[in-house]
Amino acid sequence: xxxxxxxxxxxxxxxxxxxxxxxxxxxxxxxxxxxxxxxxxxxxxxxxxxxxxxxxxxxxxxxxxxxxxxxxxxxxxxxxxxxxxxxxxxxxxxxxxxxxxxxxxxxxxxxxxxxxxxxxxxxxxxxxxxxxxxxxxxxxxxxxxxxxxxxxxxxxxxxxxxxxxxxxxxxxxxx
Numbered sequence: 001x002x003x004x005x006x007x008x009x010x011x012x013x014x015x016x017x018x019x020x021x022x023x024x025x026x027x028x029x030x031x032x033x034x035x036x037x038x039x040x041x042x043x044x045x046x047x048x049x050x051x052x053x054x055x056x057x058x059x060x061x062x063x064x065x066x067x068x069x070x071x072x073x074x075x076x077x078x079x080x081x082x083x084x085x086x087x088x089x090x091x092x093x094x095x096x097x098x099x100x101x102x103x104x105x106x107x108x109x110x111x112x113x114x115x116x117x118x119x120x121x122x123x124x125x126x127x128x129x130x131x132x133x134x135x136x137x138x139x140x141x142x143x144x145x146x147x148x149x150x151x152x153x154x155x156x157x158x159x160x161x162x163x164x165x166x167x168x169x170x171x172x173x174x175x
Contacts, residue, residue: 022047024044029125048060048114053116056117061110074113074162081156082156083119083147084147085157086109087111087158087159087162088107098139098145098149103153105153107144107155109147110163124151128143
């Protein structure tokens, strides 16, 4: 498609940067569906630990972000005892349908400092896919719902500066 060609042209000649486009090869991931404004490409997030199997930690950023500063302080956050560091999602109220304890909190998956070693060691991908397969009728945020349920609150909360969403600014529910 035109988008990969356009993005590749943007970085052409930049030595410190490369870009690789990935499609899931996992039949379980390919079978997952999404909806609304979310495409099935969101499930590539599950594949990051295996795609980057030589790394223990990675900063995952959705494509619809505006980066307004240096991310190095976020990179320094210790996630050794957590699956991710993330920002709590504003106004979340679907704990009961997802079978979650409200004390676990619920993070937004658009900005994640991921502990890839822990994801691989505990096969998070399979657990999240299993949850989605069994519970797709209650998932409106798809991979984000599955990760929040799978992590059972074992994620590190970081400040809003790392993922300030417009719903915080609007002060209204938009989940």
